[in-house]
Amino acid sequence: MTPSEIAYLAKLMAERGVTRVEVDAKGERYVLVVDAARPEPAIPAPDAKPQVQDGSSACAAAPGRFLSAHPARDRPEVSPGSAIRAGQILAYLEAGDLVLPVIAPWDGKAGEMLASDGTLVGYGTPLVRLLR
Template sequence: MAWQPPQVAPATVDGAVVPLVPAPVPAAPAAPAGPTLNAATVGTFYRAPAPGAPPFVSEGDEVSPGQQVAIIEAMKLMLPVEAERGGRVAEVLVADGEGVEYGQPLFRLASADGAAEGTDESELAA
């Protein structure tokens, strides 16, 4: 006895057979250009030490290795996020209060000349 695949009737629209095509797969988000500061754990990302307080760092701020730049709450523990490298914060990549995954980029840093590393100067002018 052999197994027979189920028979599927072809799709039709107004009596015409319509070919079945798979739905397009959305593209994965592009990784940010240049060095990033990444999440060391899964949890909820917070930019400030308390609600209503100013953020640890903002775009344009210089950070140095070991400086606290954010907090990730994991299982009711507030874990500091410290910069692994120095540089200027070019972009904050995660919204305050958003869930993050291990290794997810949180901040993008710029090079010493002010341009994002790995980014062409002409792209910055656009």
């Protein structure tokens, strides 16, 4: 059986409430077990658009560690009072080996940093105050 065939069988089992299937195919034996009591958790897809929750702050689009500067640079992307343009990188979120930009949703000025460098933040956490 191929991995796609196994995935298809597992999907059918979950949809129909079947928890165990044994398959003999081409001299190979497979036992598929689906834990029906534990549904798979829903994971929201990351949103590529800038996140603004309260209308005045750029917010975390994913959980991670807040960084005001890219790990390869030694100065912050913006400082309070600096002019910003829509689409400009304001800061970063580090999640494992991944570094995600925090993007300005509109033109204006950067206000205060609402998170400290290195702070673990969750999805939707306000990170940078935005001024119009």
